[in-house]
Each structure stands twice: as structure tokens, then as C-alpha cells.
Amino acid sequence: MGTVHLLDHPLIQHKLSIIRDINTGAKEFRELVEEVAMLMAYEVTRDFPLEESIVETPVAPARVKAISGKKVGVVPVLRAGLGMVSGILKLIPTAKVGHIGLYRDPETLQPVEYYCKLPTDVPERDLIVLDPMLATGGSAAAAVRFLKERGAKNIKLVCLIAAPEGIERFRKDHHDVDIFTAAIDDHLNDHGYIVPGLGDAGDRLFGTK
Ligand code: PRP
Ligand code: URA
Secondary structure, rough: OEEEEEEOHHHHHOOOOOOOOOOHHHHHHHHHHHHHHHHHHHHHOOOEEEEEEEEEEEEEEEEEEEEOOOOOEEEEEEOOOOHHHHHHHOOOOOOOEEEEEEEOOOOOOOEEEEEEEEEEEEEEOEEEEEEEEEEEOOHHHHHHHHHHOOOOOEEEEEEEEOOOHHHHHHHHHOOOOOEEEEEEEEEEEOOOOEEOOOOOHHHHHHHOO
């Protein structure tokens, strides 16, 4: 069964508090989502293997460690996942970026796919799926299913806030995928929104409401 990693670093928790606040405007919201994603990347990459080599410092040869030839793919779920991409790329600048477009039907709460463009070598990459809200879990589960159908083997899911219902659903569908989240909230309301959550992540990022 995949592990749920609750990232409770004080910087992440502090910034998430401001992100949640109804009085935080789109500019600050965007900046903070980027910063939290960057901080989360630190933990998400913790198991990356290192290999030793020698570099010449101005003083002497030094035995150093570097990440060994990892091919990483970052896959935001449109729209709201886009807000996390730049933060991850700051720490993993060589990652390729794929996009999966999904929206949640407001009546049925079922994910509807409208776009998919991925790096051609998906099976060889470690994939980091980005979606700030894991609510019913339907969107993230569908995104990971698309990736697996295209041959992906090594996938991690990174979100800002997860509902217990979403975690349970996602783990049932994808027991091999670890979840990294900055918070596990209380429950979902009748409209499938996370309580207390942060509202509609896409609308708050892009100012569409
Ligand atoms: C939001 C969010 C997730 C999804 C989570 O997307 O960004 O993708 O809902 O809900 P779920 O876990 O119940 O599937 P939304 O459908 O609002 O689209 P948007 O990102 O384009 O605003
Ligand atoms: N999507 C959001 O943007 N927010 C929620 O609380 C649930 C789904």
C-alpha cells in the first residue's frame, strides 16, 4: 500500500495557513502555492539515489555526491495543478512537463478528460502528479490511470490539501502510489468541497470567480 506523507514542516504549514485565508488575493495565493510546492519537492525527492564522483575544488579533489541520472516528469492536472509546476521546476529544472486536462462535473463530481500531452518516454520517467486538492479523489485517480495506461510505472501524487474520502478512494485505486500532502482536512461537503479546505483552487489561482 502506498504511504501517505503528511508534510508538516513549519514553513509549509505557515504558508498553507495564508493560502487558506479567504482574504488572500490571487497574486499572493499564486506566489504561496509556488513556494509550498517548492518546499514539498524537497521531501518528494528524498529517495532519489545519489552517485559519487570527484570534482576539483580550488584547494583539492573532493569526493562529492550527485543525483544519479534520474529522468523526472512533472504532470499537473489542469487547471489548478499548474500553480505548483514552477515551484517544482525550480528544484528539478531538467524535468519534462506533461499536462492532463480534467474537470470535475459539478453535478456528478465525476472527472471529465479534455486534454492529455505527455513526454514520449513516460515509462522511463519518475512522474510527479500535481493537483492541489484531493477531494473525492476522482480527478487524481483518473490522471494516474491515464499515466499507467501509457506505461508509467513510478508515480507520486503531490497535493496541498487532502480529504480523508479522497485518500481512501485514491489508495483503493492506486495502492502503489505514495501521496504527499501538506494537510488532511476534516471531510467533504455536499458539493464535494473539502472542509475547511481553501475553496476552489483553480478559481483562486486564476481569479475566475
Ligand atoms: C479541482 C481540483 C482537482 C479536483 C479535485 O479541479 O483542482 O483537480 O477539483 O476534486 P476531486 O478529487 O473530487 O476529483 P476542478 O474540477 O475544479 O477544475 P479546475 O482545476 O480546472 O478548476
Ligand atoms: N476542488 C477544489 O478546488 N476545491 C475543493 O475543495 C474540492 C475540489
